[in-house]
Amino acid sequence: MSTSAVVAPLTGLPALLDAVREVAPHLDVRAPSAATAPFAFDAGTVPRHGEADEDGPAVSFPSTVSEVQQLVRLAGRHGVSIVARGAGSGLSGGASATRHQLVVSTDRLDRIVEVSPADEVAVVEPGVLNAALNERLAPLGLFYAPDPASWRISTIGGNIATNAGGLRCAKYGVTRESVLALDVVLADGSLVSIGHRSIKGVTGLDLVSLFVGSEGVLGIVVGATVRIRPLPVARRTVTAFFDSTAAGAAGIGAITASRVRPSVIEFLDEPTLVGIDAAQESGLRARGAALLLIELDGFGIDEQTAELTVALESAGARVRVESDADAETLWELRRSGRRFDDDSWFVGGDVAVPKSRIAEVFAGFPALEERYGVAVSAVAHAGDGNLHPVITLPIPAGADPAAFPAVLHDAADDLVRAALAVGGTVSGEHGIGTVKRELAAEELAERVRVAQLAIKDALDPTGLFNPGKAL
Secondary structure (H helix, E strand, C coil): CCCHHHCCCCCCHHHHHHHHHHHCCCCCEECCCHHHHHHHCCCCCCCCCCCCCCCCCEEECCCCHHHHHHHHHHHHHCCCCEEEECCCCCCCCCCCCCCCCEEEECCCCCCEEEEECCCCEEEECCCCEHHHHHHHHHHHCEECCCECCCCCCCEHHHHHHHCCCECCHHHHCCHHHHEEEEEEECCCCCEEEEECCCCCCCCCCCHHHHHCCCCCCCCEEEEEEEECEECCCCEEEEEEEECCHHHHHHHHHHHHHCCCCCCEEEEECHHHHHHHHHHHCCCCHHHCCEEEEEEEECCCHHHHHHHHHHHHHHCCCEEEECCHHHHHHHHHHHHHCCCCCCCEEEEECCEECCHHHHHHHHHCHHHHHHHHCCEEEEEEECCCCEEEEEEEEECCCCCCCCCCCHHHHHHHHHHHHHHHHCCCECCCCCCCCCCCHHHHHHHCCHHHHHHHHHHHHHHCCCCCECCCCCC
């Protein structure tokens, strides 16, 4: 199988930097240095122990689409591969870069170009923060549905790159379901528009869906037309505590069997509750050993609450409608309550399985712990089967914290394979990046991988964009 699609071209970074100074001095391009070192990593690959390389990659900060085009043409001319970067909040290495590459940051491409309530769309540049778009929409009675846990700091462009999901996926879907059209700079520096402003449209192949989730390996997204929706007339938070992780995981099926479709269904197992309590002094574990944290929205919310309560209580839950103040606290604990100190090694994860198999995956954690001598816990976007496991191991006294034990990665790989065995996938929303390429190869058939690399070759024949990632 040809792998030309993921091989970086020979770098000519010094020549590129000279060319910028000579022919495009208006471009803000910074040479590799200690100041650019943070751009070598994303949130999932930044070293927790030990030192990173002294110098990072070259970094550019275009403020217009034409500047992006010029940078792409110059990089292509001098054989320098490009890594497009949003906020760097990704968790799979998709935005990591070497000192021989050029990072194209979208920090300054942060305009909300248009909001059209009549068409139910907004047009944004890729550097717009998810939170900033919703702040703009709220006074109009509208919202943008995708809400990854990093929504306050992650960009729309980064969300598009990974097809980010988040808590509301249960009802509103992942980022792909909210993207209608994209403006993309291709490897030759040309600007193309794909998709349509209308809600419906089937002309040609669905290139928008192809680019959403492609992790920047096909082109640089410089504009997006996204769907916006009316704010729900009501929202309500319901908690359901169970006596064990197994009972809570089984209780997810009771929601599916009901006629209620919550906007958010989050499942927190017992170790997660204990960990949040230790970090936040929150007292969740005193209420139960597992938690389904649920948000209802829309009309008929009393009727939804009544039916959901019956369904969950029949599954053994203790159900409570939370006050607005308590609900705000609970959602913040879910999004950012987990903490991992420097006394333990840990590796995170992101798998998705059919909803009916979630309980089976959780049931496999004790065997995984016994096999590898680690601790395993997880939170889950239970409404769409997306689990975020964390595998931890205490650092023994006197051990080198930078000597990350292979057993953690082995355990994480086995957990992914357990998800694949029940019809799941290696990533539900974090993407493949550098972290999961080998595991993705186990999921995808050989012919499918060949087809994906052929698409990469057709759009980016020299491997200019984000080589070594995703595919």
